[in-house]
Amino acid sequence: MTVDAVEEPFRTQLTVRLRDGHTLLGVGLPEPCTFTSGNGVDILWMGPDEYLVLADPGRQIELETALRDEGAPAVVDVSAQRNVLRLTGSHARDVLAHGCSIDLDPSVSPPGTCVQTLFARTGIVLLVREDGFTILVRQSFAGYFTAWLADASLEYVS
Template sequence: MLNDTKDRLQVAERIVGVRLESPLVGAANLLKAQEGRTSKAFAMRELPFRDLVNVRGELGDPAFVAAFASVVGCPPPSTPNTVARSDQYDVLWLGPDEWLVRSLAPVQTGMLEAKLVAVLGEAYAAAVDVGSGYTVVEIEGTRARDVLSRGCPLDLHPRMFQPGQCAQSVYFKASIVLIPTGDDRFEIVVRRSFGDYFCRIMVDAAASVAP
């Protein structure tokens, strides 16, 4: 396990300087046009190149919790559909023994998985880098909830869904993880394979919502 971890770190270090391509490259012009609009009603942009690692483990195992916190900077949240946060990462509750760890800033190397694997050791746990398969989109504006409600079945009222929470859901046919980060601001984790579809359907929904 130790040699495997060293190999992962060495590979991550070697890819510094490699040009990264956004998962939403196919919708780049659409996003650029959307970002160029100065509207208080709705705006959308990609938050690309985040470290995204899916972690499985047992909250009842103190060794797992301590190892996780030593790398991430906070323990995984135990309350369903909540978010824990440290200086560098936030941790999204996906299930009783499953979390998604996200870097708060873009990264050039996906080293989080290797760091977690190194400290988890022989614990009954797993850490898998999923950053290449997902991206993060941020939307904001006074009509952001209205645009979301066009294709998301969740109750998005501010009293029911607010910062500090997260939820797995869908936006039309795209699976998403939805995270409110402000009164009228959300971050959305979406699969790479749905990226182009997601952007186009959201822009269509925004166009149908009056400013």
């Protein structure tokens, strides 16, 4: 199989608004259109003063408490808002190209890239990783998105 899509259910997702600072949870803040990782979390740049903390399931209370202790003025648990999928395999980039206008060539979108874009008319957050992609899609569009992704993958599955 040259394309593999795996759902990562129940991931912790916390929106953090922060005007000043250089780190969250001991991890450096990402530059625009990137994400940083460390200490068991990914921190995604979502806007000029907005970040999304992505972590393993069940860490909402622990991380929310830690963020408030660090002085984050606004922390909101949005874990139920988006479904998370991992797309890997030698043709993962090709499948995404069917529905996404972002240039995913590694020279343009290297690992560490994080963008909000449309995929087949569905808003997604796309993380480029060394071994593939992480895709966050609103829960209300998840069924449509996975059906579209499965259809786009057919030509690459043996």
